[in-house]
Amino acid sequence: MERLAGDMDFRKALSENVEAPRAVTERFGIEVDPMEMLPLWRGSHLKYRFKPESAPWPLAMMWDEYMREMLRHRDLLRDQGGMSMINPRFHAWRERQIRRCNDELGRSAPAVTHPIIAFELSEGCSVGCSFCGLSADRFKGYYEYSKDHTELWRGVVGAASEMFGSAARTGFCYWATDPMDNPDYDRFLFDYYQITGALPQTTTAAPLKDEALTRRVLELFDMHGTTTNRFSVLSTRHLNEIHRAFSPEELMGVELILQGKEAPIAKALTGRARERKEKLRVANKDDAVALLERDHTTIACVSGFLVNMRQGRLQLVTPVPGSDRWPLGYRILGQHSFRTPGEFRKGVQIMINQYMLDSPAADLPICFRRDLQYQAGDRYFHLRSRNREHRVLDDVAPISVGDLIARGNCTASELVMQVATDGMSVLAIADLLDQLYAAGLIEEDLDDTSPDKLATG
DSSP: OHHHHHOHHHHHHHHHOTTOHHHHHHHTTOOSOGGGSOEEEETTEEEEOOOGGGTTOHHHHHHHHHHHHHHHHHHHHHHHTOOTTTOHHHHHHHHHHHHHHHHHSBTTGGGOOOOSEEEESEESBSSOOTTOTTOOOBOOEEOOOOHHHHHHHHHHHHHHHHHHGGGGGGOBSOSSSOGGGSTTHHHHHHHHHHHHSSOOOOEESOTTTTHHHHHHHHHHHHHHOOSOEEEEEOSHHHHHHHHHHSOTTTTTTEEEEEOSTTSOOOOOSSHHHHHHHHHHHHTTOHHHHHHHOSSBOOOOOOSEEEEETTTTEEEEEEEOOOOSSSTTSEEEEEEEEOSSHHHHHHHHHHHHHHHOOSSOOTTSBOOBOTTOEEEEOSSEEEEEOSSOEEEEEOOSSSSOHHHHHHHTOSBHHHHHHHHOOSHHHHHHHHHHHHHHHHTTOBOOOOOOOOGGGOOBO
16 A cells, blocks of 8 residues: 555556556565455545455455544544643633634644644754655754753653643654654653653654664554554655565554655645745746645644753644744744743743633634634524534624624624623623634634744743
8 A cells, every 4th residue: 555655656567467466566575465455546546446256355454444443543642632620721722723623724634633742852854855844944953861851851741741631641752853863762752651651653754864763663662652653755765765674564553654756645735835836836837836735734733832842942832724924834822931840831831821711802802713704694694614614693682793703893892892781691692702712713813923023931
């Protein structure tokens, strides 16, 4: 399946030898009998051609079950980030971001599991992928596993575990970095496992940079792992090298993400891919632009805290579609610096108090999300996004609450004052506003501060 998705020569050879595919698979070092599982390439999608005489096609059935299990596990990871008991404000905020993302991220939404924390153990990235959705800077160094660094690292992870409980198990240790740029990466992983009880998932585009380190990470997965690791495969040559270095059995706990030019995977329109689109548009290369303009809006996944250990920087982030305002596909709500576990804990709590509100801020303009299309009705209104439509009853006051929100020229408290007639209607209007807010339909990105000018506490 990896060959089929990532190697054009393999696909071409199969298409030319449909009646005798075994000769092709043997030439590419594949021992599986292709007649047990005969996928066909049609356009850009994989489909199976089942033949009654070939029943029961055990390998095809196993592959389908493997993929279904991957999807079930993805949903479990999303659920594991729940914190309704240990941190209800964070939990409610994250649930709101999940609902918003399901509405506005397009086909990216189902793959986003919304981990609550991610750590960078380096600064920048040495790989330099041309399509990097996070526009990672050049590699500037890694966070060494020294005595002082280890104390801070374990203290920060411990604080996160205490504040977020089992949800901290959704954390991972990369972002706009490659894990294999840090030669001590496996030691940091094991610390994380000892403190939280979960081994973070690994994604790397450089599994062959330090093969011994990669094998140590895979050994940790064999002993303690629950989440499949991932290798980003940058070309057919890269795929060949990975297949030579690791056996199929060694890669059972690894998903190969085929990112090369021959693979059909669409790149999210963020970061460098977004920059490339603009260059192609200027050059009037409309066909190439069309390949990028698919409904894949971001590679960001965290709804929570992004921590760079080398810089001592803490940010609160959540996925959004790539845009001029948020070109990397995630919104930064605020950030703080830290030098001790205590400062880390304080920064987290400040941002929870400041940004994770239970209701719309009473003194800020209240309006629907910018991507929503508003349509008034008789005692109800419609809100349409790229993915779905919401029909909302609007019968709690003699004046349309929906119309006032759509105009966006009053605060939540001013809106209540305009339409409320008595104490009961005040409660009913406030309840409607809270429901719209909890559903992620109210715009929260009201700060016009440029992302690169966010204050650091």
